[in-house]
Amino acid sequence: MKVGLLLSAAVQVLPSANPVAVGATLTLSLHPATALRGGSWAVGDSLILTWLGEQEAVFPDHSGRASVDVITAALTLTAVTLEDSGVYVVQSSDPPFRANASITVLEPVSNVTFSVNQTDLSELSTVVVTCSASSGSSPSFLWLNGSSEVVANERVALTDENATLSIVGVTRHDRGPFRCFAFNPVSNGTSDFLTFTITYGPDNMVLAVNGNATSFLTGSNLTMLCSAQSSPPALLQWAFRGQLLNSTGPSLKLFDVSQDQSGPYGCLAYNNETNRSSNITKDVVISKSHTSALKQHAFHVWLVPMMPWLGFLLAMLDAGGPL
Template sequence: CCSCNILVPPNVSGVKGKYVTFPLTMPSSVQVSVLSWFKVSSSGNNNIFKWATYELQLGPLTSADSGTYSVTVVGTNMDVELGQTTLEVLDPVAEVTITSSLNEAVEFNSTVILTCSAKGSFLTYKWLNGSTPVVADGKHLMVNASQLFVAGVFRKDLQGPIYCTVQNQLESSTSPAFSMNVSYGPENLAMMKVPDAAFLKKDSNLTLSCSAVSSPAAELKWFFNGAELPQKGTTLALTSLEEKHSGNYSCVAFNSKTMRYAALQAATVLIIEPISGTNITAPTSLLIAGNTTVNLTCKASKGKADSVTWLKDDKPLMDTNRIVYTSDKTTLTIITVQKEDAGNYKCQLTNKMNSDSSIYTMAVNYGPEKASITGPSKVEVEDTVELKCIAPSFPPSTYTWKFNDTLLKITTAEYKIEKPVYSNSGIYTCEARNSVTGLTQKATHNLKVKGVGELNDQLSDGAIAVCLFSLSFSLLLF
């Protein structure tokens, strides 16, 4: 009789070129007397396998080994156990490779399709980015069995390494690593100035460096005030700078694969020449108070000033109704110069690099102004008489003296009589003359010479006036 025990699984798979074992599950109650394996043939000519163990092992397998296999077990009690299974011989997984729909890709623009090819039977596919499984999101990343779709590829999507693992129920194989360069950029431009200063001295050197994130490396062009320069590359070296090199320098990057440009905000370079050779230009003619308008112009032989400061006698010179400046303050005009305008004028030119100055001493010719004579009006004989003629003037006046209209041989401002006599009484006249202005001024002085003691014996003019007043008052009482 035959039992209904399950001796073998219904299906068994094996790989071509390898061995397969048919597992046999024997009931514990069965004591085997005879065990036979055979392959069932449609022609009825079954292949009989004599096998010493319960399990049958075949190999190396070929496609012809596929089919139905039976096992018969006869127990010691003459009971018969039958089992049957089907062997499927699979082609081995081999030659796993990844191919791309594009040889090169541009970030954001390209859609890349990776196809995994392999030999074998009943294959399934798995995509890995490095060691991480690729997760499809339905938009950017999509997986369709042996194909991986990357829409609007990002630069890191295919840096990988990308692997494709192909497997069936018996074995698996992984492709060689795949990666693809994705062109991107240019972006993140940066510029560096050496030296990094707000302004540079004339004749100094400057190096500008430009960098950009780009694949492949971007072509870098340089522009000065919007005009392209012949120099190209990451570095722009400028030597022996002049003021004409002041302006805006910019860097533009171009990627020939992405066909994209990127420009960097311009860097401002200011070249300044130090100020030197400052000088004040002034009239060469003589200045006469009340007659002349003066222009003082301050300029430097080298360098350009940002500011101009004027001082007189080390104090700031302010605007007045007679002192005016040009808009750039380089020229100072004094309208109808006066004697008070004489002094030291200092012009100071300043720029961001340094300061330089010049001093001009202004002399104003004037006078003589109103003359006067100082000295006693009454003296006693043998007293010393000192008369002084005062008449403010520049240059100092020359003097002549007259006594009672008679010219004296005195040409100084002081006239001294050591021991006057009665004949020295009279009218003294001083005449002051300025040889530049051509003006003269006169002053007179009345001198009376008295005898010794006469000035003390006589009442003073004030005492005489008091006496006269008292006498008049007395007469009124009578």
């Protein structure tokens, strides 16, 4: 009896996989290898098979799926099901022996999809996306933005055990592509990509004249370029000294310029989806020499901020009001 007790304590049942996926083949081996002249395998209170020498008998519940290696006592079970989860016990009376292992069978994850309340968004709006799998035992979820994992922060919430992703105060950088990754210990699956269309702007405007210059000689050719961050692309309109020009688009070209074309040039941007507008102004000085150009530039730098006040004073004079 002491020999049997020592043998049971020293020998372990090692599964080929644990957890194991539904439909897979499971093999339970003894380690170290132990010669048993006969014995039985059971799961819980249900006998699977018995063997003696080279003869084996498989019980009806496992007929056609279970077999034993009569040399090593290893049990092989094919096409496992969720019901095959349990504690597997091998025992023998010659020599006295008993060992066990707990096995978990899991259904693989499949058909990972998401549902979303809307895909056309504007900045500062809120969006909610929920991930699910049509099958799979106890799946876990995580979200990816491109190749980076999405983590919770002051704008991003992960709820329902990470199955639901909520973004509050959407920004233009939340476009994606997002995808949901569902997994359990035996399998994983990924949803299709989700890319949002986000309207924003116009903002962050830039106006450049022949690069970054502001002073030019008469007779020069000028190319003004205007840009704004906007989705959809903003409509761009040019202005000179506060008056709209008959010119639209990202560029304004002036050829053989004269001194009377000096002044503030403006670019106005409008997004017809967000109903927002923005503008930028740059003062351009055109003169016959570089010296006079510098003087005119200094005057314009002083004058441009004063233009609204000058307009107010002129309006007061026209109305006959007191100064």
